[in-house]
Amino acid sequence: MSIGDRKVAVRGVRAIPDPPGIRQARTLPASWYSDPTFFEHERQRVFRQNWVAAGVTDELPAPGAWSALTVGGVPILLVRDRDGRLRGFLNVCRHRAAPLCDDEGSGSLIRCPYHSWLYRLDGSLARASGVGEPEGFDLDDYSLKPVGVAMWRRTVFVHVGDPTAALDLGPLADAVRDCPFDDMDMVLSERHERHFNWKVLLENYSENYHTPFIHPEIDTSATEDYPMVSDGAVLYAWDRLNQPGQAADEVIRSTMLPGEPGWEQVFAASTQRPYDVGSYLTIWPNVMLNLFPDAALVMWIEPTSANTTVVQRRLYVVPGRSATSLQGILDAHRLVHEQDVSICEAVQRSHDAGLDADGVLATVEERGVYFVHQHLRAALVDSL
Secondary structure (H helix, E strand, O other), rough: OOOOHHHHHHOOOOOOOOOOOHHHHEOOOOOHHHOOOHHHHHHEEEEEEEEEEEEEHHHHHOOEEEEEEEEOOEEEEEOOOOOOOEEEOOOOOOOOOOOOOOOOOEOOOOEOOOOOOEEEEEEEEEEEOOOOOOOOOOOOHHHOOOEEEEEEEEEEEEEOOOOOOOOOOHHHHHHOOOOOOHHOEEEEEEEEEOOOOOHHHHHHOOOOOOHHHHHHHHHHOOOEEOOEEEEOOOEEEEEEEEOOOHHHHHHHHHHHHHHHHHHHHHHOOOOOOOOOOOOEEEEEOOEEEEEOOEEEEEEEEEEOOOOEEEEEEEEEOOOOHHHHHHHHHHHHHHHHHHHHHHHHHHHHHHHHHHOOOOOOOOOOOOHHHHHHHHHHHHHHHOOO
């Protein structure tokens, strides 16, 4: 049985129909991964017009503090006021566009380092010393420009294009509400700039086709398959046993879809190894989330050029694990990521050389890649 045909060997499991159009799907041209002009265009249409992950709640500024970050190439300032309310603003002074902060700060006022304009923590302009008497100038008209900020499951999202937008990730995101993620301890925080286009890693994460060949240490293709469903901005994949036993979570994973009554029992299952009983969410355009009963990995990406991407990773583990168990989880996640980085950088070399694959997509195993491509095309529909 080929890997692409795994689903036919699963007896009694829930059938998931093909996404419309996948049988005609083809790979994207190399220029979509390497052309600087195309990159700037998609960064405008994708990363500046959608909710984009920008951090985790564990690393947010304390009350009375702020921190700087970049979303889709746009400098952002996250500010928490004295009462704990979180706000987001463009990190740009309303006078002559100087950045207000390069890293982090705290206090009752935010001071522009260029001409010392002062802003309150709610973004309003408090004082513009030395500005004189410009005609029609009113402090109230020169507040910092807001951006949308929202939090979901320890992940911080920013919407640069619409400060009034509401974050709604839909029913598949709600299906993980019973994962004990919020009670886990962070055990790893890392940031690296990698040599590949942002889509290369997102596509790689969103399929399991490569696992037996790139990650043989965690391959379970002989006993499990990897179904995928999507709704809105979320693609949900999970580990499904080909021959489930009597345990409730095994039956549920094999006969139900994420979010249906009883799905919460998946997150109470016992685990025997890293990457066991996993739920894997791709959240368009830049989140990759692994959720297990005993651990969680949040990964998000910030594109920095046509062929470079900043990759942020935060690993969480339930409290009380032994040192040996914790080290095993850390080692497994590190190995898998290093293997993914290696193959993604190799793929990028082909894109940089302008080599089009002219390939097809596997109709079962690469439904997640198709999900990524469909969202990208929808974002660029007016220009394709």
